[in-house]
Structures are given as C-alpha cells and as structure tokens.
Amino acid sequence: MPKNKSLVIVESPTKAKTISKILGSDFVVVSSMGHLIDLPAKELGVDIEEDFKPTYVVISGRNKILASLKKEAKGKDNVYIATDPDREGEAIGWHLRDKLFKKHKVHRVVFHEITPAAVKEAFRNAREFDANMVEAQGTRRILDRIVGYFLSPLLWKKIVRGLSAGRVQSVALRLLVERERQIRAFIPQEYWEIEAELRKTSGSQAPFFAELEKIEGQKAEIKTKDEADKLTEDIKNKAFRVLEVDKKEKNRYPDPPFITSTLQQEAFNKLRFNSTKTMIVAQQLYEGVNIGQDAPEGLITYMRTDSTHVAPEALKEVRSFIVNKFGKNYLPETPNVYKVKKLAQEAHEAIRPSLLSQSPESLEQFLTPEQYKLYELIYRRFVASQMMPARNLVTTVDIEAGGYLFGASGSTVVFDGFTVLHDKNNNGENTKKTLPELEKGEALELLGLEPSQHFTKPPPRFTDSSLVKALEEDGIGRPSTYAPIIYTLTLRDYVRRLKGYFFPTELGIKVCDLLVEYFPKIMDVNFTAQMEEELDGVEEGEHKRLQVLNDFYPPFKESLDFAQKHIKKEVVTTDQICDKCGKPMVVKWGRKGKFLSCSAYPACKNSKSIPSGVKCPEPGCGGDLVERRSRRGFFYGCSNFPKCTFTAKTLPQDGSTAENVTPR
DNA sequence: CAGTGAGCGAGCTTCCGCTTGACTT
Numbered sequence: 114m115p116k117n118k119s120l121v122i123v124e125s126p127t128k129a130k131t132i133s134k135i136l137g138s139d140f141v142v143v144s145s146m147g148h149l150i151d152l153p154a155k156e157l158g159v160d161i162e163e164d165f166k167p168t169y170v171v172i173s174g175r176n177k178i179l180a181s182l183k184k185e186a187k188g189k190d191n192v193y194i195a196t197d198p199d200r201e202g203e204a205i206g207w208h209l210r211d212k213l214f215k216k217h218k219v220h221r222v223v224f225h226e227i228t229p230a231a232v233k234e235a236f237r238n239a240r241e242f243d244a245n246m247v248e249a250q251g252t253r254r255i256l257d258r259i260v261g262y263f264l265s266p267l268l269w270k271k272i273v274r275g276l277s278a279g280r281v282q283s284v285a286l287r288l289l290v291e292r293e294r295q296i297r298a299f300i301p302q303e304y305w306e307i308e309a310e311l312r313k314t315s316g317s318q319a320p321f322f323a324e325l326e327k328i329e330g331q332k333a334e335i336k337t338k339d340e341a342d343k344l345t346e347d348i349k350n351k352a353f354r355v356l357e358v359d360k361k362e363k364n365r366y367p368d369p370p371f372i373t374s375t376l377q378q379e380a381f382n383k384l385r386f387n388s389t390k391t392m393i394v395a396q397q398l399y400e401g402v403n404i405g406q407d408a409p410e411g412l413i414t415y416m417r418t419d420s421t422h423v424a425p426e427a428l429k430e431v432r433s434f435i436v437n438k439f440g441k442n443y444l445p446e447t448p449n450v451y452k453v454k455k456l457a458q459e460a461h462e463a464i465r466p467s468l469l470s471q472s473p474e475s476l477e478q479f480l481t482p483e484q485y486k487l488y489e490l491i492y493r494r495f496v497a498s499q500m501m502p503a504r505n506l507v508t509t510v511d512i513e514a515g516g517y518l519f520g521a522s523g524s525t526v527v528f529d530g531f532t533v534l535h536d537k538n539n540n541g542e543n544t545k546k547t548l549p550e551l552e553k554g555e556a557l558e559l560l561g562l563e564p565s566q567h568f569t570k571p572p573p574r575f576t577d578s579s580l581v582k583a584l585e586e587d588g589i590g591r592p593s594t595y596a597p598i599i600y601t602l603t604l605r606d607y608v609r610r611l612k613g614y615f616f617p618t619e620l621g622i623k624v625c626d627l628l629v630e631y632f633p634k635i636m637d638v639n640f641t642a643q644m645e646e647e648l649d650g651v652e653e654g655e656h657k658r659l660q661v662l663n664d665f666y667p668p669f670k671e672s673l674d675f676a677q678k679h680i681k682k683e684v685v686t687t688d689q690i691c692d693k694c695g696k697p698m699v700v701k702w703g704r705k706g707k708f709l710s711c712s713a714y715p716a717c718k719n720s721k722s723i724p725s726g727v728k729c730p731e732p733g734c735g736g737d738l739v740e741r742r743s744r745r746g747f748f749y750g751c752s753n754f755p756k757c758t759f760t761a762k763t764l765p766q767d768g769s770t771a772e773n774v775t776p777r
Numbered sequence: 778c779a780g781t782g783a784g785c786g787a788g789c790t791t792c793c794g795c796t797t798g799a800c801t802t
Binding site: 124125126144145146147148149151152154155196197200201202204205250253254256257258259260261262263264265266268269274275276277278279280281282396400417590591593594597598701702703706707708710714715718720722741742743746747748750754755758760762 | 780781782783784785786787788789790791792793794795796797798
C-alpha cells in the first residue's frame with residue numbers, strides 16, 4: 114500500500130529545499146513566505162470596545178499562496194507546521210492551521226538549526242501550538258496597530274498628509290534628531306598636547322615618543338598655545354629619566370560570528386554597503402549561486418537572525434578546519450561560546466558559511482564582486498570566532514622630567530591567534546608603537562618637544578552602521594526590520610542620507626518634537642523593552658493580552674485627545690507676495706514636499722516653489738535654485754525649468770550639509 | 778552610477794514583522 118505523504122510548511126523557499134533533502138520522499142515541503150493572515154491594511158481592524166478584538170484577513174496578494182498550500186494538503190493526513198521557532202513563527206503557523214487545516218492532523222515542529230540531526234530530532238518531538246506565544250504575538254500586533262494607526266492620522270491633520278509614526282520608527286527618528294541637536298549645540302574646546310621625542314643614551318637605538326600626562330601630580334590640561342609654549346620652554350631643560358616600566362600580557366579576543374545587526378554594521382564599516390544592500394547581497398548568498406557543477410548551493414545560513422548560536426556539526430567542522438590550516442595552537446580547548454542579547458528570540462543560527470570547504474577564493478569566479486566581498490567577511494569572521502585569542506605584550510613606561518610625568522606605551526605580538534586571518538593592512542599600528550628595551554632609573558636623551566593643537570569633537574552623526582547598532586542595543590526593531598526602518602524614515606523625508614551620514618530634515622525634527630511633547634511614553638527608548646517584558650509575561654501565562662492592552666490604551670487615548678485639542682496646525686506666512694493678486698504667500702506641504710501657495714487660496718490658485726536662497730549659476734538665467742524631488746531622491750533644479758535645465762546634487766557654495774563632513 | 782522635474786492644496790494616506798519577487802513605482 115502506498116504511503117500517504119505528509120505536508121511540511123516552513124517560511125522560506127530556500128529553507129524548504131534544504132529540509133526537503135533532509136526529510137526525503139515521504140514529505141512534501143512548501144513555504145508560506147512569511148505572514149499570510151494579518152489585520153486589514155485599510156482600517157484599524159481592532160474593536161477597542163470589544164476587548165480589542167482583532168479582525169484577521171488574508172493579506173492582499175497572498176491568496177494564491179494560501180490556495181496552493183490548501184491544494185498541497187489535499188489527500189494528506191498529516192501537516193507539519195515548521196515555521197520559525199519564535200513568536201512570529203508560532204503565529205504564522207497558528208493562523209494557517211485556523212484557516213486551512215482544521216480537518217488535518219496538525220503538528221507543530223520547531224528547530225533552531227537546519228541540520229539533518231536537528232530537523233529529525235524536531236520531527237520526533239512534534240508538539241501542540243503554544244497558545245500563550247500566539248497571544249503574545251497578537252498583543253504586539255494590536256499594540257503596534259493602535260499606535261501606528263492613531264498617531265499617523267494625527268500627523269496628517271496637524272502637519273501634512275501621508276506622514277507616519279510608530280513604536281519603532283518614531284523612536285529611531287528620535288535618536289537621529291537628538292544626535293543632531295547635540296551636534297548643533299556642540300562648542301569645540303581647544304586643548305594642547307605635548308609630545309617628547311626621546312632616545313636611550315646608550316647605544317644608537319631608534320627614538321620613541323612619550324606624551325605629557327601629569328604636571329606636579331595633576332592631570333595635564335593645557336588650554337592655550339601660550340600655556341603650551343611656556344611649558345615647552347620649561348621642560349626643555351629638564352633631565353628625563355625612566356620612573357617605572359610595566360609589562361603585561363593581554364589577550365585580544367575574536368568577535369562573535371555575525372548576526373544581522375553586526376553584519377550590517379561591519380558591511381557598512383568595511384565595504385560601505387548600506388543596510389538594504391547588505392541584506393540583498395546576503396539574500397543572494399543564502400539562496401545560492403551557480404557554482405559550476407550542480408544546482409545552486411546556498412553559501413550561508415539564514416541572514417535574519419539575532420543569535421550567535423552555532424550548530425554542533427558546524428563547530429566540529431570549523432575546529433578541524435582550524436587545526437588543519439593553522440595548527441592546534443590556534444584551537445581553543447573547548448569551543449568559544451558567545452553571549453546572546455537579552456531580547457533575542459534565537460530562532461536561527463548565527464550567520465556563517467554553510468561549508469568551510471567553499472573558501473571565498475575558490476568561489477571567486479562564480480560570485481559578483483559584492484557577493485565575494487560579503488562572503489569573505491562572513492567566512493573570516495566565523496572562522497576567527499572559534500580561534501584562540503591573540504596575546505600581546507603591552508609595555509607601559511612612566512618617564513619623569515622634573516615635576517613633569519610623561520607616558521609611553523608599546524605593544525608586541527607574542528602569539529597572533531585569530532589575527533592570523535586578518536588583512537595585511539592591519540599591522541601599521543604595531544610597528545609604530547614599538548618601544549626600545551628600557552630600565553627603571555635609566556636616563557634618556559631629549560631630542561625634541563612638539564606641542565600640538567587639538568579641538569574636542571562633537572559626537573558623530575549616525576550612519577547605517579551606528580544606527581543599527583543603537584537600535585539593536587535598545588531592543589528596537591528586529592533583524593528583518595532594521596533596513597526597512599531606515600528606508601521608511603527616508604521615504605517620509607524625515608531624514609536624508611548624505612555621504613553615508615543621516616541628517617534629520619526640518620519635517621523630521623517637527624514630527625519628532627510633536628511626538629515627544631505629547632507622547633513621551635511611546636517616544637521613550639525603553640518603551641519597547643518594557644513592552645517586551647509584558648509580552649514575556651503573556652508568553653509565560655502570567656497575564657493576559659487584555660490586561661496589557663487595558664494598561665496601555667486608556668492613558669494613550671488620553672494623550673491623543675489632549676493632542677487633538679491642543680496642537681494648532683500652524684500657517685507659515687512668508688514675505689513673498691503673490692504676483693497675481695498681491696496677497697502674501699504661505700508655505701504648504703504637498704505630496705512632493707513644501708511649496709508656496711497664495712494665502713487667498715482657493716480664490717487665487719497661484720503657487721510656486723520655495724527659493725533655496727541660491728541663484729541659478731547658469732549665465733544670464735537669473736532663476737532661483739529650488740529643491741526638487743524625483744523618484745530617485747532629492748536634487749536642486751532651476752525655477753525657470755523647462756527653459757533652464759540646470760541641476761545639482763547639492764547647493765553650490767553651501768557648506769551647511771554633507772560638504773563639511775569628514776568620515777571618521 | 779548618473780541623472781533626476783512640468784504642479785503640488787480639497788479625498789482615502791498609516792503601523793510592525795515575517796517572507797520574496799513583481800515592478801513601472
């Protein structure tokens with residue numbers, strides 16, 4: 114009698130392929146491609162009066178997938194729902210069962226690694242759905258819907274149509290706006306340093322440098338050139354002598370293997386990929402590229418993860434790889450284990466190469482340059498993460514000269530450890546920091562004194578890298594949303610990216626200030642972390658969805674009512690006069706941003722662009738440069754368009770934006 | 778990567794999180 118096949122549902126099609134190979138021909142493995150059922154997009158979909166009862170509908174455009182799942186299940190008794198082992202995965206599976214598989218035997222299956230052992234083990238331990246977990250997801254979903262769909266319309270009414278606000282994007286915006294304020298308020302302070310060039314009196318060794326640290330036991334704080342010159346003059350005649358030599362061996366440990374947030378950070382820092390680009394290229398590596406012989410092979414594990422966990426099989430592989438390639442001195446006795454963030458949900462492994470035998474070099478001919486660079490980053494980081502630390506001998510020397518104390522330090526490599534993997538251009542630092550062998554009490558020859566002027570620097574503007582880092586540290590957003598959050602903020606024109614740095618716009622600052630003033634609780638960076646605690650309580654059955662929402666909603670509604678009543682939609686009148694009717698022009702916001710409108714509208718329909726204050730540089734044109742928005746972003750054009758077609762990316766002779774930004 | 782646009786207001790915008798293609802935005 115032919116065996117009745119079983120249906121297995123996972124979220125990602127690539128994962129489906131891999132699982133299918135593991136499970137063999139008794140199973141048909143298909144993918145849901147994420148959520149299929151959700152709150153309706155066009156309306157709130159939450160009945161506040163009826164205990165926040167949600168209305169769930171099939172997401173538009175997802176009917177086809179749902180139909181094909183239904184078709185696949187036909188004639189099969191057993192359905193295994195193997196969506197991701199986290200809150201969202203539990204809910205995706207739950208909704209599927211509710212919608213499609215009421216008549217089937219449905220089993221919930223979870224695994225954290227896609228290895229034969231883990232998958233087979235998971236099928237042996239199939240379980241029921243976790244109703245509390247689904248409740249926690251539903252609570253999160255409803256809360257986010259209420260915040261987003263009440264706050265956004267408030268902004269439409271009080272500022273301009275089309276804006277948006279939400280638990281995650283608005284706090285991200287706040288981080289950017291607050292940093293911008295710190296930068297604008299920053300006043301650079303002048304300070305001076307004095308460096309001494311010294312040499313051993315015996316022998317003919319290379320000179321070395323020491324920094325003035327203390328004056329008569331007090332920390333050296335030199336504010337002006339005058340002070341620096343006076344000190345230099347005084348120090349010049351002092352006798353230099355070694356006071357203390359301290360030698361210590363210090364370990365430098367490798368970084369953990371990548372998770373989504375750290376991959377985005379490193380890809381930006383090393384390769385200048387923004388978050389979106391990093392994820393697109395990582396997806397290509399995950400789905401696999403054609404490497405000659407067989408079907409496409411997935412080169413890396415799943416790229417949306419918050420866990421540094423590594424499958425035991427992969428650990429075994431990397432450990433024998435390290436011994437074979439570098440020798441057993443490079444292998445720790447036991448595998449390195451890395452801490453996982455408190456708010457992590459650990460549905461997947463760390464991001465690592467699927468097979469170490471596929472070295473970046475051996476695949477280079479099959480990869481695009483971008484794929485190659487990212488793969489190399491992932492490969493090297495993973496191997497390094499399981500290697501021995503580097504050991505450095507750090508020497509710190511105190512040198513006295515009268516009442517002055519100078520300090521010098523040097524470092525030499527005792528054992529390179531994981532740094533054997535690093536690019537060659539990382540060595541410049543060490544050679545510069547080498548000190549000669551010095552002894553306590555030894556006299557030194559002063560070759561020169563060099564005062565140098567410095568200024569304190571403002572905190573740096575956020576980049577893709579530092580913003581993702583900040584979001585992750587505060588538990589705001591998830592691996593699948595870091596890149597979309599940034600995109601949304603730019604789409605709304607709350608912030609613009611210039612030369613890799615984020616600059617909040619006037620609109621972004623306005624929206625942020627309004628929300629902070631009227632909704633301080635939601636705009637608190639800890640709001641999400643507090644919400645997560647509540648959701649954990651729901652997941653553990655300590656309290657119910659209704660309690661959480663009943664605690665949240667009334668004060669939120671009160672703030673909303675207050676805001677509705679007290680925020681005035683301001684009309685910005687300008688000194689421009691309407692050239693049709695003589696009335697003053699006012700600033701209005703349209704789909705494409707700000708423009709000038711006659712205040713007599715709708716009686717007078719005159720409108721024009723807002724001049725930037727810079728004239729068109731085209732000879733004999735005389736027009737104003739005005740900001741334009743195209744599908745691809747912002748630029749400046751001439752107000753005489755189409756007569757004059759001048760365009761520029763930034764305003765000529767304007768130094769207020771990206772022009773004076775120096776990368777760190 | 779370079780080049781980008783022609784009228785905006787007074788209708789239907791928006792959230793977060795999960796996943797890929799379809800797509801004239």
